[in-house]
Amino acid sequence: MTQPHGETPSAETTPPVPAAPTAAERPVLVVDYGAQYAQLIARRVREAHVYSEIVPHTWSVEKMLERNPAAVILSGGPASVYEPGAPAVDAALFDAGVPVLGICYGFQAMAHALGGAVDAAATGEYGAATVAVDEPGVLLTGSPGEQAVWMSHGVAVTAPPEGFTVLARSAGAPVAAFEDRERRLYGLQWHPEVKHSPLGQRALENFLYRGAGLRPDWTAGNVVAEQVAAVRAQVGDARVICGLSGGVDSAVAAALVQRAVGDQLTCVFVDHGLLRRGEAEQVEKDFVAATGVRLVVVDAREQFLGALAGVTDPETKRKIIGREFIRSFEAAARDLVAESGASGEEVRFLVQGTLYPDVVESGGGEGAANIKSHHNVGGLPDDLQFELVEPLRTLFKDEVRAVGLELGLPEGIVWRQPFPGPGLGIRIIGEVTAERLEVLRAADAIARQELTLAGLDRTIWQCPVVLLADVRSVGVQGDGRTYGHPVVLRPVSSEDAMTADWTRVPYDVLARISSRITNEVREVNRVVLDVTSKPPGTIEWE
Structure with missing residues (x-):
């Protein structure tokens, strides 16, 4: 309502200005279609200072809209849109007025739901690939004519839905990116969330800032x-x-x-x-x-x-x-x-x-x-x-x-290394006893001390030391036979514990840790290294 010139609204008649919704009240929803990278998409959105949450693909459109999302991202996944029982996207989502970005399977499912053509790719693309950008549009603003990307698909969008502009193509994807700017619907065949797509974060931020109109204010x-x-x-x-x-x-x-x-x-x-x-x-x-x-x-x-x-x-x-x-x-x-x-x-x-x-x-x-x-x-x-x-x-x-x-x-x-609430109780494989705890404490203290001395505290996310309490192996110590326990070193690097890789600790540091443990902890006669990533292994053994 316009006030007459020269008058100011009184406190009694002016309604209070409602508080702006917080980031958590208007999240970007990442719909998980079984992708190994769904968690990573959510992280990349947050790195753009926009709040995100992951929800399962089994949620109905009505349930998603109850969260009042600022935008929706459809993740990749292992299925094909034509497989029996493959998860589908309810086309009602695209009429809800919410900006949507489809990635890989989510891109194909969007195209399929809106009447585009999706078929077996002439050439499957798995890993590094190159896309040609014909029209940058909103999604690829700032992109060069060609860019390196990370692909993982044997099915491709061969024709876009009505109203969509094709932005990019690749050897195995005639339609590698598209957008309907008016409806704020966007899609990418490649994975922008992985580091192997060097300009992927830019594409995500173009969607968030330019496509969805969001502000980078989640700090x-x-x-x-x-x-x-x-x-x-x-x-x-x-x-x-x-x-x-x-x-x-x-x-x-x-x-x-x-x-x-x-x-x-x-x-x-x-x-x-x-x-x-x-x-x-x-x-x-x-x-x-x-x-x-x-x-x-x-x-x-x-x-x-x-x-x-x-x-x-x-x-x-x-x-x-x-x-x-x-x-x-x-x-x-x-x-x-x-x-x-x-x-x-x-x-x-x-x-x-x-x-x-x-x-x-x-x-x-x-x-x-x-x-x-x-x-x-x-x-x-x-x-x-x-x-x-x-x-x-x-x-x-x-x-x-x-x-x-x-x-x-x-x-x-x-910056203290993460330590699980259950403590050493889940780093002893077998029954937890006072004696076994003392053995593990001694070995763990040595490993932590040597890693600190080597200046690796910031490099390593954490290094659980695991006691295989129910396993014994033959050893030789002091010219005599021993029948002691092995311990496992599990040095890992991670950003958020959702995924992790084993840390390549220098051999001389590993040698010092092994030598000290087997010399100073008499119950242990063997030190082994766990070189498993997450997935398939979790960080802790139990």
């Missing part, structure tokens, strides 16, 4: 502001405890919640006896010094070892550890209430450093497979008495580190 600072507001809204003036493990995730979660609610937070560090050497002392010294938070230390070593006695199955271990953590937090909460006397309020909320990879691997979300139950997701007991506060649940590890730095945590905490 660590905005994440902190959004999550502080969300925690305050959830918690109110209630008391909160945070399970502090010594790892990066719980430290950042605790610092973020402390920023939100201050003295309402008490951190609880449970010494479950499954820690690395010096871990408990380091947590007490470093984190409290950095944040000034109130910390309660619970000695639960006998409790956890008793619960794990005789257990060898890894899923059972994780669930037991998750259950005993909660029991320890419940006991700590009761003690805090008792300390407060008659005026003591019940502790309603428990903060956890749950990350997006934890949720995905634990089968979180419709359509996700349960790879392994993380103790803080699938391992929680059914009779949980707390309401969970999980401010990092939608973040990848590197994003958590950025948030930690934004919160002012020292680099020594932020």
Whole structure:
């Protein structure tokens, strides 16, 4: 409504300006069609400072639209659009007014749903390929006439749907990219999300910024502001405890919640006896010094070892550890209430450093497979008495580190190698005993020390040391026969723990680690190296 000249609207008559939706309230949805790179697409969108979430292809268009998406990206996948039972795209998505980008299978499924021609490719393209750009349009703005890309297809779009402009072609794809600028629909046959497509990030950003009109405003600072507001809204003036493990995730979660609610937070560090050497002392010294938070230390070593006695199955271990953590937090909460006397309020909320990879691997979300139950997701007991506060649940590890730095945590905490909540309990293959834990602690301490001395702490994501407790091998030490345990070194490099490759540690460093372990840890007579990527292997053995 226009005001008469010279008048200003009064506070009583002017409606309040609604707050702009946060990034999490208008995500870019990445629809997963079974691609090995779906997680990577979501990461690349976030690297463009736009918030993204992954959803299964089984979601209906109505369910997707309930999330109020700013845009939708259809991932690649192993199927062919003509295979019986192949996942299809509901054409209603393209009439919803939401910008859509199809990639590989998603590109073909879009073309098929809109009446384009999709057929067996004259030449299958797997790996490095070259595309010729005939018309840059919106999607390929800034692209040269030819560019290197990464392809993986035996089916191709041979004719675009009505209203689409062909942007690029390749030897095996007459239509390698297209767009309908008016309807804000776009597609690429190649994989822009992989590093082997050097200009792929530019194409993704062209879609996000030019095609969908989004702003690159999802930053660590905005994440902190959004999550502080969300925690305050959830918690109110209630008391909160945070399970502090010594790892990066719980430290950042605790610092973020402390920023939100201050003295309402008490951190609880449970010494479950499954820690690395010096871990408990380091947590007490470093984190409290950095944040000034109130910390309660619970000695639960006998409790956890008793619960794990005789257990060898890894899923059972994780669930037991998750259950005993909660029991320890419940006991700590009761003690805090008792300390407060008659005026003591019940502790309603428990903060956890749950990350997006934890949720995905634990089968979180419709359509996700349960790879392994993380103790803080699938391992929680059914009779949980707390309401969970999980401010990092939608973040990848590197994003958590950025948030930690934004919160002012020292680099020594932020860049600490990830350490799983279940600790060494899932790095002992077999029953967990006090004796086996001491063996593993000694070997782990040596490996960590030598990697640090070699200056590899930033190069290696983490290096689990695994004790094959139920395996023995013959060795020779001191001219005598030994029958000791092997340990496995698992050095890996990763951005976010969703995928990983084994780190090529220099041979001289590996030699020093092996020599020291076999000389200083008498129960170990063999050191082996795990050279498996993820997938197919996970980072931890259990």
